Amino acid sequence: MSNKPSIPAGTRDFGPEVVRKRQFIFNTIRSVFELYGFQPLETPAMENMETLMGKYGEEGDKLIFRILNNGLDNTAKHQQLREDFEKVLEGKNIKGITERALKYDLTIPFARYVAMNHGQLTFPFKRYQIQPVWRADRPQKGRYREFYQCDADVVGSKQLLNEVELTNIYHDVFSQLGLTGYELRINSRKILTALAESCGGAEKMIDITIAIDKLDKIGLDKVKEELFQRELNEEQVTIIEKYLNISGSNEEKIMQIIPLVGNYPSGVEGIQELKTVCSNSTTANLVIDFTLARGLNYYTGIIFEAKAPASVKMGSIGGGGRYDDLTGLFGVPNIPGVGISFGVDRIYDVMEELNLFPEDVYTGTQVLFFNLGAEESSKAFNTMQLLRKQGVRCELYHESAKMDKQFKYAEKKNIGFIVIIGSTEIQNNTGVVKNLKTGVQQTVPLADLSNKLFI
Amino acid sequence: MSNKPSIPAGTRDFGPEVVRKRQFIFNTIRSVFELYGFQPLETPAMENMETLMGKYGEEGDKLIFRILNNGLDNTAKHQQLREDFEKVLEGKNIKGITERALKYDLTIPFARYVAMNHGQLTFPFKRYQIQPVWRADRPQKGRYREFYQCDADVVGSKQLLNEVELTNIYHDVFSQLGLTGYELRINSRKILTALAESCGGAEKMIDITIAIDKLDKIGLDKVKEELFQRELNEEQVTIIEKYLNISGSNEEKIMQIIPLVGNYPSGVEGIQELKTVCSNSTTANLVIDFTLARGLNYYTGIIFEAKAPASVKMGSIGGGGRYDDLTGLFGVPNIPGVGISFGVDRIYDVMEELNLFPEDVYTGTQVLFFNLGAEESSKAFNTMQLLRKQGVRCELYHESAKMDKQFKYAEKKNIGFIVIIGSTEIQNNTGVVKNLKTGVQQTVPLADLSNKLFI
Numbered sequence: 035m036s037n038k039p040s041i042p043a044g045t046r047d048f049g050p051e052v053v054r055k056r057q058f059i060f061n062t063i064r065s066v067f068e069l070y071g072f073q074p075l076e077t078p079a080m081e082n083m084e085t086l087m088g089k090y091g092e093e094g095d096k097l098i099f100r101i102l103n104n105g106l107d108n109t110a111k112h113q114q115l116r117e118d119f120e121k122v123l124e125g126k127n128i129k130g131i132t133e134r135a136l137k138y139d140l141t142i143p144f145a146r147y148v149a150m151n152h153g154q155l156t157f158p159f160k161r162y163q164i165q166p167v168w169r170a171d172r173p174q175k176g177r178y179r180e181f182y183q184c185d186a187d188v189v190g191s192k193q194l195l196n197e198v199e200l201t202n203i204y205h206d207v208f209s210q211l212g213l214t215g216y217e218l219r220i221n222s223r224k225i226l227t228a229l230a231e232s233c234g235g236a237e238k239m240i241d242i243t244i245a246i247d248k249l250d251k252i253g254l255d256k257v258k259e260e261l262f263q264r265e266l267n268e269e270q271v272t273i274i275e276k277y278l279n280i281s282g283s284n285e286e287k288i289m290q291i292i293p294l295v296g297n298y299p300s301g302v303e304g305i306q307e308l309k310t311v312c313s314n315s316t317t318a319n320l321v322i323d324f325t326l327a328r329g330l331n332y333y334t335g336i337i338f339e340a341k342a343p344a345s346v347k348m349g350s351i352g353g354g355g356r357y358d359d360l361t362g363l364f365g366v367p368n369i370p371g372v373g374i375s376f377g378v379d380r381i382y383d384v385m386e387e388l389n390l391f392p393e394d395v396y397t398g399t400q401v402l403f404f405n406l407g408a409e410e411s412s413k414a415f416n417t418m419q420l421l422r423k424q425g426v427r428c429e430l431y432h433e434s435a436k437m438d439k440q441f442k443y444a445e446k447k448n449i450g451f452i453v454i455i456g457s458t459e460i461q462n463n464t465g466v467v468k469n470l471k472t473g474v475q476q477t478v479p480l481a482d483l484s485n486k487l488f489i
Numbered sequence: 490m491s492n493k494p495s496i497p498a499g500t501r502d503f504g505p506e507v508v509r510k511r512q513f514i515f516n517t518i519r520s521v522f523e524l525y526g527f528q529p530l531e532t533p534a535m536e537n538m539e540t541l542m543g544k545y546g547e548e549g550d551k552l553i554f555r556i557l558n559n560g561l562d563n564t565a566k567h568q569q570l571r572e573d574f575e576k577v578l579e580g581k582n583i584k585g586i587t588e589r590a591l592k593y594d595l596t597i598p599f600a601r602y603v604a605m606n607h608g609q610l611t612f613p614f615k616r617y618q619i620q621p622v623w624r625a626d627r628p629q630k631g632r633y634r635e636f637y638q639c640d641a642d643v644v645g646s647k648q649l650l651n652e653v654e655l656t657n658i659y660h661d662v663f664s665q666l667g668l669t670g671y672e673l674r675i676n677s678r679k680i681l682t683a684l685a686e687s688c689g690g691a692e693k694m695i696d697i698t699i700a701i702d703k704l705d706k707i708g709l710d711k712v713k714e715e716l717f718q719r720e721l722n723e724e725q726v727t728i729i730e731k732y733l734n735i736s737g738s739n740e741e742k743i744m745q746i747i748p749l750v751g752n753y754p755s756g757v758e759g760i761q762e763l764k765t766v767c768s769n770s771t772t773a774n775l776v777i778d779f780t781l782a783r784g785l786n787y788y789t790g791i792i793f794e795a796k797a798p799a800s801v802k803m804g805s806i807g808g809g810g811r812y813d814d815l816t817g818l819f820g821v822p823n824i825p826g827v828g829i830s831f832g833v834d835r836i837y838d839v840m841e842e843l844n845l846f847p848e849d850v851y852t853g854t855q856v857l858f859f860n861l862g863a864e865e866s867s868k869a870f871n872t873m874q875l876l877r878k879q880g881v882r883c884e885l886y887h888e889s890a891k892m893d894k895q896f897k898y899a900e901k902k903n904i905g906f907i908v909i910i911g912s913t914e915i916q917n918n919t920g921v922v923k924n925l926k927t928g929v930q931q932t933v934p935l936a937d938l939s940n941k942l943f944i
Binding site: 040133422 | 493494495496497500501502503504505508509512523524525526528529530531532533534535536537540551552554555556557559560561562564567570571574577578579580586587588589591601602604605606611613615616621623625634635643646648650651653657661769771819820853854866867870874877880881882883884885887888898901902
């Protein structure tokens with residue numbers, strides 16, 4: 035029974051070095067979330083089918099990994115199960131076959147949690163969540179079937195203060211990761227609403243945002259073409275062209291948007307929101323971008339999108355925005371909120387490309403004690419126990435072997451220091467400490483070995 | 490479309506306080522693993538069906554959560570799928586219906602990883618892994634369908650040094666968690682082998698260990714009864730009775746075991762293993778327990794079981810042992826190893842019962858700044874940004890509201906300090922700092938606010 039093992043397409047093993055680098059990103063994000071008063075939440079990998087279904091649109095639903103019920107070999111149920119399976123073949127989810135599924139994002143489980151616990155929670159409820167999600171997408175470069183999301187949301191508050199804090203969180207996280215050249219684009223869905231109103235009514239909103247969303251990819255002329263196809267007239271397309279041509283500093287952009295949407299209540303509100311957030315945020319990387327639309331139906335106020343430094347071809351490394359109603363779908367109305375998300379896999383790739391991971395992220399074991407025999411290793415062993423109490427990460431080579439072999443092990447494991455305790459050293463109660471990077475070697479009393487030596 | 494939401498049976502949401510306490514346990518275990526030179530590994534939640542199946546016995550296989558393939562609504566495949574489904578009803582796993590499943594433990598995915606990567610790994614390979622696993626067990630108190638395992642294994646080394654280090658890891662982790670009264674029971678499977686040989690041959694091993702395993706539950710007389718039923722004779726049962734009656738200190742136990750198994754090579758080896766581990770381990774809580782058997786076929790040398798302090802009715806909170814062949818099932822022979830595991834859910838319950846979580850585990854936000862209006866909160870806002878740079882976790886109440894309401898929020902969120910900046914304080918560049926536990930209140934220059942004040 036020997037078969038060549040493999041892992042499912044679109045999933046990954048993370049070896050030691052990669053786990054450490056990912057932990058560096060997670061820990062940075064987590065500690066910043068905590069600095070701003072966000073609290074951790076974890077929800078199960080599985081949710082009941084009815085919690086997830088119908089929340090991500092028809093295409094999204096198809097990408098949900100469903101879990102087969104156990105106990106299907108119970109013959110008493112077989113006739114019913116055959117009938118149930120026919121319905122599954124029609125694309126339905128039938129409880130007899132599949133009751134549970136893997137979560138597709140962190141937002142719906144969060145909404146489910148808030149709906150189940152809203153009586154006990156203190157509002158505004160500020161939660162963060164760092165967990166994997168699963169999607170049956172076609173695997174390709176940078177797209178996985180299992181990947182982590184890092185979300186922070188404040189629910190139960192309509193105050194713009196929350197939006198401001200979220201921009202500061204982006205800034206603190208990216209600064210701490212060394213991604214100083216990031217750009218945080220910001221817009222308000224209310225301005226898009228006002229634009230639609232100025233172009234023939236709110237029902238044009240979807241047509242306009244779909245076309246605008248393609249600006250980066252297809253350019254202005256093609257966007258105009260599409261707008262004509264979507265039955266906007268010359269005058270309306272001219273307004274949108276003016277809108278898309280807005281440029282300059284944030285202040286200049288605000289000056290240019292006023293004549294376009296300043297006569298609509300939602301336009302006035304949207305402009306006010308942008309002014310408030312921009313003037314209170316401590317991030318200088320905030321860029322008003324009226325072409326930012328972010329999806330169609332979910333967001334209702336300020337929206338964000340974080341872009342990697344321009345030198346890296348990566349695009350969005352985070353996003354979010356305000357929504358009016360988190361939990362209505364679960365029978366609990368009137369819980370508004372605002373949230374952001376970090377795209378960890380992409381941030382990882384950007385940091386690799388820009389060589390931003392700090393050196394000490396790579397370090398596992400700091401010190402390898404050489405094993406020169408029973409008595410020597412017993413001495414080493416006791417010394418290690420004392421060092422570990424000081425927080426020094428150390429190990430003893432597992433068996434008495436040639437020096438060469440032990441050196442090689444240290445090298446392969448990227449261990450910075452070795453300590454050799456031979457018979458002379460036992461007599462003198464010393465150890466030979468060698469820094470493998472500099473090659474510097476010194477004999478040190480064992481009692482003086484400490485964390486300071488191994489940095 | 491409003492339905493009352495719920496989560497799947499046997500799964501749990503972890504709210505902020507519980508996540509923090511669990512993180513405390515995970516971080517303690519992780520940092521000790523790292524002190525001993527273990528490196529992190531993470532594997533996907535899903536594995537290919539053939540990786541998991543047949544590894545856990547017939548009963549285990551039935552508890553594996555299988556994932557339904559996507560795209561079953563492709564009508565061209567329906568006839569084939571109906572035939573496939575008939576085989577699923579017979580208890581088989583057919584690729585057309587289900588190719589993947591959720592991992593059932595961390596050992597098989599680790600073995601799969603080592604088998605796939607053994608050419609690149611540096612041996613001995615010391616890995617730890619802290620991840621959830623899934624089992625379709627009947628949910629009951631203390632038994633969940635999603636739970637975490639924390640494993641550390643060394644593979645590619647037969648040295649007993651590894652066993653010694655693992656006992657020290659148990660000791661360091663439990664000491665750091667405050668579980669000083671734990672007991673680490675230890676035995677060698679080789680002694681059980683020798684006992685079986687002294688009772689009519691190695692083929693009696695399974696009968697004997699099954700009976701011995703029940704000693705705690707059913708008592709000596711019933712164990713003897715069972716041994717007779719399993720066709721051991723009077724003389725053999727007398728040997729086993731002597732074996733089970735061994736008592737005293739570790740040294741005394743060793744003295745008593747010698748006449749029973751000291752004539753068999755495996756007995757001699759087993760005794761030597763126990764002596765070596767006991768004399769080199771730094772844990773005083775190591776207890777030789779010849780009745781410890783731990784499963785039937787997997788382990789081949791030293792075995793461990795960690796017991797909660799006797800004052801808590803909980804039983805095993807960890808276990809492990811040595812095995813000869815990790816990856817043979819995946820076509821890569823001759824990789825021996827030894828590993829241990831921590832039962833985090835049970836450790837959590839024990840710590841709750843003994844009230845062992847440190848106070849500061851509970852603390853999220855340290856300081857709440859009161860919101861007394863636009864100008865005041867703007868001042869508070871800037872002050873907070875400076876404090877966050879020093880690592881102070883703080884938040885501003887999200888809107889201007891009555892003091893009462895803001896106090897209540899601090900209380901509910903268990904925030905230890907509040908800072909009030911009103912118009913007088915703005916003029917003086919001060920803040921009123923109140924410690925909500927002691928009630929002590931002082932006016933402090935804003936420039937003097939620092940981490941030290943809020944501990």
